[in-house]
Amino acid sequence: MPANAFNGFTEYGIGIGLRVPHYRHILAKKPVVDWFEIISENFMVDGGRPLEVLDTILEQYRVVQHGVASYFGSADKFDREHLKRLKRLVKYTNTPWLSDHLCWGSVDGRYTHDLLPMPYTFAVARHTAEKIRFARDYLEVPICVENVSSYAEYHASEMTEWEFLSEVVEQADCGILLDVNNIYVSSQNHNFDPYEYLNNVPHHRVGQIHIAGHSKFEKYTLDTHDHPVLDPVWKMYAHAIQRVGNTATLLEWDDRIPSFEEVHHEALKANEFRDTQLATTAS
């Protein structure tokens, strides 16, 4: 949906992930960018250069926070310190919505720094939804949860990933950050039809979309974010916006990062799909 409760009723277009190698270019050239996605944890610090950069960015751009360590799916309770710092940042950036992953990653206060897949059970869905609700109420900002790419499935699972995602977001009454590339990567690793996934999530809850590049190996596909978006993912993206409407979209490029222009150019390709989709809808 273009604007909905899950993205703070905003109509954002194509965004870029704010990454250190581009700081100098952005601060000096001030390129026209619709919005920047920042990794919350990189700015949940007490002072210094990161916050100075953020200040300058906030003066000129719209910023949306994307987290990597809330771990809604960890059996652990929330890390209080993490939540407190996150709230401070939310107030600071005034992010219209906030996203993090539908995954787990810490146990007993020890961190894997990874986005680990969940067993798709009703009990786990209930627990995860409760944590998302708690975070939303505490942080006072809409939350979109992102589907992760995965390389393993559990015997314990009682449903498909898209059924699990739907179950969680319905129970939490939260939004979805639909990562089209992650769906593709997981569909390759777990032999499912990615379009069945796209067609069977609650479309009215999609607040944002991620696209990215991945790498194919002999026996599995890895979510590497280190090159342009591949064709099957663009096709899925076109299908996704046909279903959910013109939605805030972000290109993720996190490794072997090329020049800012190159990343931006790649991201703007998404506009072509949006325009085609709008033309089809109009005719």
Add this chain to the structure above:
Amino acid sequence: MQRVMASALFRPLTSKWGMQKRWVDGAPMEALASKFIKPNDRLNSFERLEIYNRQYWFRVLDCLYDDYPGLRAVVGERRFMKMATAYLTQYPSDSFTLRDLGNRLEQFLRAEPHWSAPREELALDMVRFEWAQVVAFDGPAHPPLTPDDILDTPPSKLQLRLQPYLTLLELNFAVDDFLIAIKKRESDVLRGEASNAMNSAPKAAVVRKRVRYPKREKVHLAVHRHDNLLYYKRLDQEAFAILTSLSRGITVEDACLEAVTASKRTDVDWSAEIKSWFDAWSALGWFCRTP
């Protein structure tokens, strides 16, 4: 399930960067993995879990590798990786941010000096210095003191608080110069890699050119930031003593008196010297208000 899986991920890889074949109790790892992970048509349960095991170690080792180039140079590249693996096995990350990954490295190296033998002291100096840089980069800052704040307090009563991002280090080696040389060598290597120009030095030659270990000498260092850039500043022994006393809550008058009394230097105009130090430190914003 999460506890078992996390324990599996935190177990070190084999020397060939694979998952260990046996679990802690000696049972085959495949048996444990297949209890909770489904195989598919291409990978068995062991191999699927192994992807995550490898991913975990590559991520955390990469992080320490990048953040501690000085320590890496002191202990040697290959031993650094083994040391980092032993460290993270004993102290898995306890923070949501990778910034804190090395927060117990000093403690670890003190308890297990064999990792840095025969350069244990140099390694400790280096790890303290590199951690101080992490703190100086994005540690908290309080509003700096203004002259008005202390106008009415006599030196005999005046206590000054130092910025939390500032670390004072008494070192046995000039690790500051050593680290600069290490970083220069690494950037030369990188430049060598990036360029195919005929006149650029062959990579191997640059790599082979070792930076000489620093000689033993007392160095007093303040690691801090200014305009959000990282700096290290050498301090005279007396200046270091004054700052250290101040950080312990000793009054300005007592701190200066102690430092001057302990000094072996003669023919010094101490009041002029001390005034110039305090002027410099104030200009750098090192003194802050109590929050």
